[in-house]
Amino acid sequence: CSATGIKKDLAEIVKKDKVVVFMKGDPSQPMCGFSNAVVQILRMHGVDDYASYNVLEDQRLRQGVKDFSNWPTIPQVYFNGEFVGGCDILLQMHQNGDLVEELEKLGIRS
Amino acid sequence: MSQIADQLRDKLTKELKAVHVEVEDTSANRCAASFKALVVSPQFEGKPLLQRHRMVNTCLAEELKEIHAFEQKTLTPEQWEKQKSQ
Numbered sequence: 001c002s003a004t005g006i007k008k009d010l011a012e013i014v015k016k017d018k019v020v021v022f023m024k025g026d027p028s029q030p031m032c033g034f035s036n037a038v039v040q041i042l043r044m045h046g047v048d049d050y051a052s053y054n055v056l057e058d059q060r061l062r063q064g065v066k067d068f069s070n071w072p073t074i075p076q077v078y079f080n081g082e083f084v085g086g087c088d089i090l091l092q093m094h095q096n097g098d099l100v101e102e103l104e105k106l107g108i109r110s
Numbered sequence: 111m112s113q114i115a116d117q118l119r120d121k122l123t124k125e126l127k128a129v130h131v132e133v134e135d136t137s138a139n140r141c142a143a144s145f146k147a148l149v150v151s152p153q154f155e156g157k158p159l160l161q162r163h164r165m166v167n168t169c170l171a172e173e174l175k176e177i178h179a180f181e182q183k184t185l186t187p188e189q190w191e192k193q194k195s196q
Contacts, residue, residue, distance in 0.1 A: 034179065072167055072174045085160050088182055092159060 006064035015081035018106045019050035022065045023075040026054050034087040035075045041094050045103055045110035079106055112137075118145060118173060125169045126151045129187055136179070144179035150190040159184070 014020050019042070025031030027039045042050060055062035055074050062074070069076055069083045077084045079102060084090065093099040103110050115133040122131045130150035137144045147166070154162045162184035167174065174180060185193065 034181075070164075072171070073180060083160070085163060089159050089163060092183070 006060055007068055010064060010068045013051075013053070014078040014083075017051035018080060018108070019047055020078040021050060021052045021075060022055055022061070023052055024054070024056050027052050031056060032074075034073075037087045038075045038077060038090055041090050041099070044094070045099060045108070047103065047108055047110070079103075114143070114173070114177075115145060118147065118170060121173070122147065122149050122151075122166065122169060126153050126165060130190060136181070142178035143176060144181075145177060146181040148183045148185070150185045150187055152187055154184050155186045155188075 021027075021038060021042070023030060023032075023035035023038060025035055030036035030039050053061060053065075055065065065074070065076055066072060071083065071086065073086050075087055077086070077090055084093075084102070090099065093102065100110050112135045115135045119131045119133045122128050122133075126149060128149050128151040130148070132148040134146040135144070136146050149166055153165065157165075163182060166182050166184060170177075170180075
């Protein structure tokens with residue numbers, strides 16, 4: 001049924017690209033301050049080439065990604081198929097320098 | 111301070127043995143029920159950020175269903191002392 005279907009889809013989606021973001025709106029037009037914060041942080045680190053999915057366009061995706069990661073909020077960021085966190089975590093990683101390190105592991109120089 | 115904010119603070123204090131909790135109702139600046147929390151607990155020691163946030167999310171799982179935006183900062187007592195002195 002659709003619930004297991006979306007889970008399988010998501011497992012593939014997050015592995016398809018090094019950096020994957022589920023957000024409200026898209027990077028050129030974020031529809032929420034928290035999603036915008038993630039976009040700005042990635043931009044600051046020179047991450048231009050990432051996959052973004054707009055959960056506002058797909059209710060199944062919006063709920064599916066929450067269940068998939070066991071995380072209650074949007075945005076959600078994935079590196080190398082692994083869930084990193086939401087906006088607060090990305091912001092704190094940006095502030096304490098961990099983000100530079102994690103991006104280096106992906107081969108991205110910030 | 112709103113009633114929900116009080117409720118969130120009580121729950122975090124009890125379940126995460128937090129030594130300090132600040133909950134701010136930020137709903138006025140957002141489109142719907144929104145809160146910002148600072149949680150200081152010795153239970154965060156030795157745990158990565160993601161795990162700490164998951165602990166808070168789990169603790170407030172029921173409440174988060176009704177909350178549209180939730181910002182959190184999770185510190186150990188040691189980190190909190192350091193931050194205060196800065």
